[in-house]
Amino acid sequence: MTKVLLTEVALRDGSHVVAHQFTKEQVRYVTEMLSKANVPFIEVTHGDGLGGSSLQYGFSKVHDIELVEEAAKVAGDSKVSVLLIPGIGTISQLKDAHAAGARMVRVATHVTEADVSKQHIETARNMGMETIGFLMMSHSAPPEKVLEQALLMESYGAHAVYVTDSAGAMLPSDVRDRISLLRKNLKIDIGFHAHNNLSLAVANSLVAIEEGATRIDGSICCLGAGAGNTQTEVLVAVLERMGIETGVDLYPMLDLAEYVRNDILPHPQDITTGSLVMGYAGVYSSFLRHANVAAEKVGVDARDILVELGKLNVVGGQEDMILEVASEIAREKVGKI
Amino acid sequence: MSEKIKVGIIGSGNIGTDLMMKIMRSPYLEMSVLIGIDPHSEGLKRASDAGIHTITNGIDGFLEQPHLADILFDATSAKAHEVHVQKLEGLNKRLIDLTPAAVGPFVAPTVNLLEHIEKPVVNMITCGGQATIPIVRAIGDVQTVEYGEIVATIASKSAGPGTRANIDEFTETTANAIESVGGAKSGKAIIILNPAEPPLIMRDTVLCLLEEEVKDEQAIIDSVRQMVDKVQQYVPGYRLKMDPIIDGNKVTVFLEVEGLGDYLPIYAGNLDIMTAAGVKVGEEIAKSLIEKGERV
Numbered sequence: 001m002t003k004v005l006l007t008e009v010a011l012r013d014g015s016h017v018v019a020h021q022f023t024k025e026q027v028r029y030v031t032e033m034l035s036k037a038n039v040p041f042i043e044v045t046h047g048d049g050l051g052g053s054s055l056q057y058g059f060s061k062v063h064d065i066e067l068v069e070e071a072a073k074v075a076g077d078s079k080v081s082v083l084l085i086p087g088i089g090t091i092s093q094l095k096d097a098h099a100a101g102a103r104m105v106r107v108a109t110h111v112t113e114a115d116v117s118k119q120h121i122e123t124a125r126n127m128g129m130e131t132i133g134f135l136m137m138s139h140s141a142p143p144e145k146v147l148e149q150a151l152l153m154e155s156y157g158a159h160a161v162y163v164t165d166s167a168g169a170m171l172p173s174d175v176r177d178r179i180s181l182l183r184k185n186l187k188i189d190i191g192f193h194a195h196n197n198l199s200l201a202v203a204n205s206l207v208a209i210e211e212g213a214t215r216i217d218g219s220i221c222c223l224g225a226g227a228g229n230t231q232t233e234v235l236v237a238v239l240e241r242m243g244i245e246t247g248v249d250l251y252p253m254l255d256l257a258e259y260v261r262n263d264i265l266p267h268p269q270d271i272t273t274g275s276l277v278m279g280y281a282g283v284y285s286s287f288l289r290h291a292n293v294a295a296e297k298v299g300v301d302a303r304d305i306l307v308e309l310g311k312l313n314v315v316g317g318q319e320d321m322i323l324e325v326a327s328e329i330a331r332e333k334v335g336k337i
Numbered sequence: 338m339s340e341k342i343k344v345g346i347i348g349s350g351n352i353g354t355d356l357m358m359k360i361m362r363s364p365y366l367e368m369s370v371l372i373g374i375d376p377h378s379e380g381l382k383r384a385s386d387a388g389i390h391t392i393t394n395g396i397d398g399f400l401e402q403p404h405l406a407d408i409l410f411d412a413t414s415a416k417a418h419e420v421h422v423q424k425l426e427g428l429n430k431r432l433i434d435l436t437p438a439a440v441g442p443f444v445a446p447t448v449n450l451l452e453h454i455e456k457p458v459v460n461m462i463t464c465g466g467q468a469t470i471p472i473v474r475a476i477g478d479v480q481t482v483e484y485g486e487i488v489a490t491i492a493s494k495s496a497g498p499g500t501r502a503n504i505d506e507f508t509e510t511t512a513n514a515i516e517s518v519g520g521a522k523s524g525k526a527i528i529i530l531n532p533a534e535p536p537l538i539m540r541d542t543v544l545c546l547l548e549e550e551v552k553d554e555q556a557i558i559d560s561v562r563q564m565v566d567k568v569q570q571y572v573p574g575y576r577l578k579m580d581p582i583i584d585g586n587k588v589t590v591f592l593e594v595e596g597l598g599d600y601l602p603i604y605a606g607n608l609d610i611m612t613a614a615g616v617k618v619g620e621e622i623a624k625s626l627i628e629k630g631e632r633v
Contacts, residue, residue, distance in 0.1 A: 051508075054525055055486050055544040055587070087528040090505040112532040113493060116504045313533035320488050320542035324591050327579060 003245045005215045007041035008034050008232055009193070010260065011071070012083055013217075013224035015047035016286040018266060021061040024070045026264060030220075030256065035076040037252035039232075041104055041130075043081040044071040047225065047286055048317065049108065050082055050089030050097055056319050057286075065096050072101025079103040079130060086116045088317065091123050098127050106162065107153075108134035110315045111141045114149035121156040132191065132215075133158040136316050139169040139282055143181045150182050150190075160189035160215055165204065166316055168197025168226050168279040175204045176211055183212035191215030194230045196222055197279025199271055201230040202238060209244065220253065221260040222269035226278050226285030233257050277303050281310030290319050294326035304329050341367040342623035345406030347396060347421060349373030349380030351497050352435055353412035355600035356612045357384060363616060365623040370405040372398065396421050403428050407626070408619055411436060414499050415506055422458060431622055432458040435615050436499075437506040443514045446617040447471045447567040454625055459618060462518070464607035465489030465528060466511040467614045468541040468575070472590050473519030475564035476545050479556045483586075484546040485521030487511065490529045492536035495605035504528065521545065539594040539606035540578075547586045554583050561590055571617045572610050574603065 011027055027044060034042050046052030046064045053060040060067075064082075071080045081104035082097045083089075094105060105124045107117045117133060124131040133153030138146050150161040163178050175192065182190050192208035194201035194217070205216050218235050222228025233253040239246050261268075274288045283306050291309075295302035308325050344366045346353045353371065357380065360368040371384035376393040385391050390405055392398035399405065408431045411418050415438035422440055425432065434441055441458030444450060448471055453459050461467065469487040476482055489511075500507065508526045515524025531537055551557060561581050568575045574595030582589040594606030601608050 051525075054527065055484075055546065056488050056527060056542070086504045087508065087530070090508055092505070092509075110530065110532065113501075113530045115498075115501050116530065118502065119505070313531070313537075315529065315531050315533075317527065317529045318488075318490055318531070320490075320540075320544075320589075320591070323582065323589065324542075324578060327582070 002214055003247065004209055004239060005040050006232065006235070006246050006248055007043055007081060007215065007217045008039045008220060009043045009217050009229055010219040010221070010223035012043040012045045013047060013219055013229055015045070016225035016289060017223055017269070018264065019289065020046055020053065020058045022067060024062055024067065027067045028070050028074055029259070031071040031080070032074040033252060033256040033259070035074060035078040037249045037256065038247050039078055040247065041081050042071060042075060042078050043083060043106070044068050045082045048088055049085040050093040052088055065100050068097050068102050069100040075101070081106060083108060083134070084120055085109070085317065086120050091120055094120065094124060095127070098129060102129070104130035104132065106132040106134040108136050108164070111135045111138045111146060111149060114152040117153060118156045121153060121158050125157040131158050133161040134164050134193070135162060136164045136166045137284065138163045138178060139165055139167055139174055143177045146178050147181050147185055150186060154186055154188050158188060160191050161186065162191035162193050162215065163208070164193040165195055166284050167282045168195030168201070168275070168285055169282040170200070170204055172200065172204055172207045175207045179208045179211035179213050189214050191217070193217040195224065195279070195285045196227040196229065196231070197271065197275045197285065202234055205230045205235060206238070221257050221265060223260055223265060226288050227271045227275035228269045274302050274306065277306045281307050283310045283314070284316040286316070287319065287322060290322045294323050298326045298330040300326055300329045300333065340627050341365055342408055342626055343367045343369040343406045344408040344410065344619060345370040345372055345399060346410045346412060347372045347399070348412030349375065349378040349384070350412065350499070351601060351608055352612060354380035354383060355608050356410055356412060356615060357389070358599040359612055359616045360619070361387070363620060365620045365627070366408070366616070370399070372396065396424050400424060403430070407431065408433065408622060410615055410619065415503065433615055433618055434458060434460045435611055437463055437503065437510040439510050439513070443518045444618055445470045445518050446571065446614050447564060448474045448518055450618060450621055454621055461611060461615050461618070462514045463507050463511045464491070464539070464611045465507065465526060465541060466514045467610045468539070468592060468594050469543045470514055470519040471564045471568055472543045472561060472592070473515055473521055473545060475560040476547070476557055476588055477520040479553070479560050480551065481548040482519070482521040482545045483548045484523050485515045485519050486525040486527070486544045487515065488527045488529065488542045489607070490531055490537070490540045491607045492539070492604045493530045493532040494536050495539070495601060495607055496530050536602070536604040538604045541592040541594065543590040543592070545588045547588065550586045551583050551588065557581060557583060557588060572613045573597070574606060575610065
């Protein structure tokens with residue numbers, strides 16, 4: 001079996017968990033340790049990608065270009081990656097990230113909107129970056145649609161395309177259907193990015209590998225939005241037991257996990273009611289913290305907000321809907337009294 | 338109104354065709370010529386069915402019969418617009434640019450319409466800019482806006498290939514205009530495409546950080562409401578989803594833009610607010626030309 005390439009996303013997806021307050025020291029230390037453990041790709045960006053620092057998603061404590069620069073100093077043989085969501089981030093910011101030392105970019109679009117990524121993928125390729133297409137909310141489109149959009153990204157020049165389960169809503173059969181169809185029809189590598197909202201992240205990652213995915217995302221200690229991602233250190237251990245090579249050393253990852261648990265995580269990454277409901281209702285994982293804040297502010301149940309957002313088919317990035325939906329639920333409640 | 342100014346539209350796609358339908362109702366503008374490059378386009382077919390001149394070889398075709406229009410709307414792309422500006426130089430035509438080229442000064446009708454009425458080229462910013470910048474300005478009329486951010490969410494079906502191929506132009510042009518027209522010290526814009534079925538109506542959220550805490554909440558709410566009334570005069574489906582939410586120095590305004598359903602269905606408020614704002618600017622230019630008794 002071919003080698004599986006891991007991308008550690010705690011310093012990007014985990015940005016949601018810490019409300020985008022990562023410090024330079026944290027980024028430097030985590031990157032240094034990941035590099036020592038031979039993790040090939042380390043993603044460092046605001047949770048919503050380059051340019052994500054905003055009122056809509058939360059301001060970064062430290063500008064993400066500075067964090068990329070800090071990570072690049074100590075990344076060694078590992079490559080620093082950035083996330084870019086066209087519509088939020090721009091090519092000009094991608095160039096800044098490249099100048100700061102980013103060597104990989106994941107250009108992310110909603111699963112049906114791949115054609116907005118053309119310019120960004122082409123530019124990244126021209127700059128010599130490892131260039132990945134990232135199809136968010138892949139659970140929400142049938143496999144044939146995911147394939148159609150993945151083919152677009154391949155045609156723009158992406159080195160690989162990810163099936164991204166942003167809502168942590170996919171069942172193992174959903175992963176199997178999508179990855180196997182892509183594997184049959186694409187020439188480039190296929191990746192899978194999970195969220196553990198239904199406690200399926202490791203299992204789904206294994207199914208993806210079985211069907212031919214060779215790039216998998218993980219977050220150490222599940223430091224990612226919602227219930228976090230595939231827990232990297234667990235995946236490393238499991239793949240080692242299965243005889244699937246990742247090149248990543250387990251013990252340094254376990255040491256780093258202790259640091260993350262004690263010094264970064266504001267609370268243990270459980271599958272809380274909120275994250276479970278997101279997986280169940282198919283809601284973008286980074287909405288969790290915003291929904292909890294809004295629920296407290298207007299005095300409604302966060303579950304009601306999340307379920308309503310699911311019904312409205314809200315896509316990634318529409319955080320402004322959270323306060324609006326919360327306010328509407330509160331108004332209806334008042335109306336009933 | 339007996340006297341009208343002749344206008345032409347360059348571009349026979351979604352925006353050009355919707356514009357044509359609105360101009361045909363205008364008391365000040367005469368829909369004279371639609372200029373396209375694809376003879377089979379739906380827009381050109383509609384134009385010739387309606388008895389309007391059509392040109393199928395682009396701007397060069399118009400240069401052969403420039404008497405057909407005194408005001409031209411450009412509904413092509415930023416790159417094409419720059420070529421059009423060069424080719425039309427010296428012909429004394431007025432150009433209203435609906436692309437994000439940002440060659441001419443930015444205009445939002447309720448904010449700075451008359452300021453640029455004499456300029457040879459004006460730019461209509463972006464759909465998200467037309468929907469939100471008046472609100473940034475309305476808040477800024479009460480207290481200084483330190484930072485203005487807007488989030489425009491549009492139905493996937495309403496985003497044409499031009500928008501999709503150049504999405505950075507949307508975010509960058511809108512952000513610039515939040516500063517230069519909206520009056521915020523710094524601006525940011527985000528656009529999101531949502532493929533939900535049935536398609537959702539365009540939504541816009543304006544988030545502002547003021548230099549100081551809000552002193553008079555009612556003054557801000559009143560100013561925003563008045564601005565919404567003004568925009569409604571040319572975009573009837575423009576409305577507040579709820580009253581502004583004010584929290585310390587932060588003001589959040591939720592808007593919805595329902596279109597008239599001229600060319601694309603009503604969900605495409607993004608298309609409508611651009612074309613309606615463009616027509617509004619065209620009418621003001623026409624009025625000023627008529628008043629001066631001048632034909633350009």
